[in-house]
Amino acid sequence: MRISQLSAVSGVPIPTIKYYLREGLLPAGEQTSATRAEYGERHVRRLRLIRALLEVGHLPIAAIRKVVAAVEDESMGMHRVLGTAHYAISPPVESHPDDEEWRRARAEADGLIADLGWQVDAAAPARDELAQAVLTLDRLGLPATGDALRPYAETAMRLVAEHEIRTIPLDRTREEAVEALVVGTVVHGRVLDVMRRLAQESASARIFGISEARHD
Amino acid sequence: MRISQLSAVSGVPIPTIKYYLREGLLPAGEQTSATRAEYGERHVRRLRLIRALLEVGHLPIAAIRKVVAAVEDESMGMHRVLGTAHYAISPPVESHPDDEEWRRARAEADGLIADLGWQVDAAAPARDELAQAVLTLDRLGLPATGDALRPYAETAMRLVAEHEIRTIPLDRTREEAVEALVVGTVVHGRVLDVMRRLAQESASARIFGISEARHD
Incomplete structure (x- = not known):
């Protein structure tokens, strides 16, 4: 055409x-x-x-x-x-290897990944992303240890192991399989993020909703 | 100061x-x-x-x-x-209510939220975000029905109901509780997204890693 x-x-x-x-x-x-x-x-x-x-x-x-x-x-x-x-989809994170606070956050992130027994490249930018989140939570006085983040790790691995692994279309051509993998990573990542906010809104409506309506 | x-x-x-x-x-x-x-x-x-x-x-x-x-x-x-x-944290999504394809995607998103019995505002922008994802998956020939997205919804709700609900600091001042809620939504959303990519990398290393090394 x-x-x-x-x-x-x-x-x-x-x-x-x-x-x-x-x-x-x-x-x-x-x-x-x-x-x-x-x-x-x-x-x-x-x-x-x-x-x-x-x-x-x-x-x-x-x-x-x-x-x-x-x-x-x-x-x-x-x-x-x-x-x-x-x-490619990792947002840019500034690494600060000379900063003591940063090194502690990165060690916390690496420690959790090791404790989980996950096989992740030492140079994966997601390690710095996780360190950035740990640092931010810590600065705000919110729980920032590996243990505090473990529920997110377990949720993610359950989703990958019980669902996403099965959706890789290994029966298609390489190009189609690769496209599905890439799109799945990006689009389903957005889907999970949206679903979490929808679930939060629904849970919040149940917990806070009725008492708030009284003040309107 | x-x-x-x-x-x-x-x-x-x-x-x-x-x-x-x-x-x-x-x-x-x-x-x-x-x-x-x-x-x-x-x-x-x-x-x-x-x-x-x-x-x-x-x-x-x-x-x-x-x-x-x-x-x-x-x-x-x-x-x-x-x-x-x-x-505030929803990325801007263009809604296309005049477009038949868009309306179908939005109906699929709304149908899933209704099937789940979630209490979500009719004007929540997350509904359009979900519709956009449905539309994208559908255009790519990937599973795009509410049923195909249900594992993400169930994963999100389990995380919210079993973990996140308990972390709202209702014993602190309103300002502190609200800050924790807002930061938690944003930062833990990033944590979940990062964890999913790390879990995928680890699962992929186990599945594809060894056979790929042979071709190197």
């Missing part, structure tokens, strides 16, 4: 498609003449992936470029693709 | 403190002369809250202003403060 059809099928405007082509997010079409290129199903799927990472993941273009490069690199196994996606 | 001491105690530079004062994030100090104002423990705590919402929550200043206003409004009950915090 031509670029105009690709735009119609995907709902992505032609200038945006051209921008993605320039930025290397979308592979070039097959050049059929000097001024024409043909696009296919693969381009439609890639546009959906980009849109998902943008609209639901709120990822910057640079992060999407890294994810797309991992999807395209067929020599990259599933574990490394997932790692690339994880690293 | 004077502004210089407030800066030393909180670790927030004086120009930043002045910016927060101008933006209404920090209440004015007590004016002791034409050029001097006194700050207290309350300002130290507020600066910690702002820093937590900025550094871990990645909230824009406008969102922090809304949260701070809710913390300061003593007539506002806990349920409404939590609601205000939830609304």
